[in-house]
Amino acid sequence: MQVLALGLDVGKKRIGVAGCDRTGLIAHGLTTIVRKNWQADMSQLQQIVDQRTIDTLVVGLPYNMDGSIGPQAKQVQKFARGAAKHLGLKLEYMDERLTSFTAEQMMQTSGISPRLNKAMVDRKAAALILQQWLEQKRDQAP
Structure with missing residues (x-):
């Protein structure tokens, strides 16, 4: 099975942004990606999609801790659909609750300051989101 997800x-x-x-x-x-505007963000994503021949976008959805969808999750959904x-x-969406926290914990364990490396936190969180999706797909495979 070939996986072409971002x-x-x-x-x-x-x-x-994470790949596999x-x-x-x-x-x-x-x-x-440091966000500038829609066109610039899409241009950078398009380059990655083309380089890696991606067919699926896996986006972390920041549910509230009670499982409900709040304003931030609605913004993410709007961006993701567009x-x-x-x-x-x-x-496809994945529950991203606690991924940034987990990424920060991993960095601290490695002696890296999350506060000084916010871009790294975002990359690691994206990798955790994608890893969860990959494992879910494997578990669902016949």
Whole structure:
């Protein structure tokens, strides 16, 4: 099974971007896009999609801790729907609660300051989102 997915951790200032190996086993952070405007953001994503022949966008959805969808999640959904349409990709969501926290914990364990490396936090969070999706797909496979 060849996996052609891109994971996104969408924030107001930055978008963490993650990719995976073709086998779909391991997700890793690729880059962090500093948001400027829609066209610039889409241009950068389009380059990655073209380079990696992506067919699916996996976007982390920031549910509230009670599982409800708040204003931030609605903004992410609006961005994700527009991006998937613009880029011509399938769209899937993953629950991203605590991914940034987990990414920060991983960095601290490695002696890296999350406060000084926010772009790295976003990349790592995107990788965690994509990794969860890959594992869910593997678990659902016959």
